[in-house]
Structures are given as structure tokens and as C-alpha cells.
Amino acid sequence: MTENRKAEEEKGFTVRDRRFSARKEEEEKVKKEETFKKEGAKRESKEEEGPLPEITFINFIFSLSTSALIQLGEIQDPVTQKQSKNLPLAKQTIDLIGMLKEKTKGNLTSEEEKFIDNVLFDLRMRYVKAVG
DSSP: OHHHHHHHHHHOOOOOOOSHHHHHHHHHHHHHHHHHHHHHHHHHHHHTTOOOOOOOHHHHHHHHHHHHHHHTTSSOOTTTOOOOOOHHHHHHHHHHHHHHHHHTTTSSOHHHHHHHHHHHHHHHHHHHHHHO
16 A cells, blocks of 8 residues: 555645636646747748858948838838938937947058048948938
8 A cells, every 4th residue: 555655645736726816827828938939930931041240340230221221211210111211310320330430540450441421421320311
């Protein structure tokens, strides 16, 4: 009999609340888990599209300039698929690029320096056009 008792103790037991609210919470939990799994699969398929570009100073400035163009309403936001203007945020992004230019002065290659100068000129002209 002691062997049976030990087997029962090792088995343990599970308590399940069968009230309405507990079932509802459990169903919501299952739905959230399914949604999480689907989103994970979407992210994985996007990652399989190809490798990300190399991280360089030029790519970083290019990324910031693309954000500024979205904020200026020049190009479509890839998330919302809409064009909208946010001029204060665009100005802040342009100023951020300008600050990076000043802080990296003397440490850039000639190619990087030309690129950041051209990007700043272009974005500032577009900003003036959007404001005026």
C-alpha cells in the first residue's frame, strides 16, 4: 500500500476553476497566446526577406533623413500607409542631424562629410518650403 500512496503523491493534482469568469479569462489568455504566435510568425517571415543593411554612419544619416521626409509629409509612412505632416518633429530631426554634423566634425571621411552636408541642405530647403 505504501507504493500506491507514493505513486499518488508523486502524481499530484490539478485544480481547475470552472466558474464563468475563470473560463472567460482562460479563453482570453489562449487568444492572446495565439495572437502572439501569429505576430511572431509575421516577424520571422519579414526577417527572412533579407539581411539588414550594414550599420554605417551614412546609413544612419540616411535613416534619420528618411524619418524627416516622412515627418515633412514628403513620403508615405510605412506603418500607417499615409502621408501626414509633423513639422515640429521634422525640425527636431533635422536639428539632430545638424548636431551630429557638428559633434563629428573632423572625424568624418570626405564621403560622409559631403553626404551629411547634402542631406542637411536638402532637408532644410524642404522644411522651409513646407513651413512657408
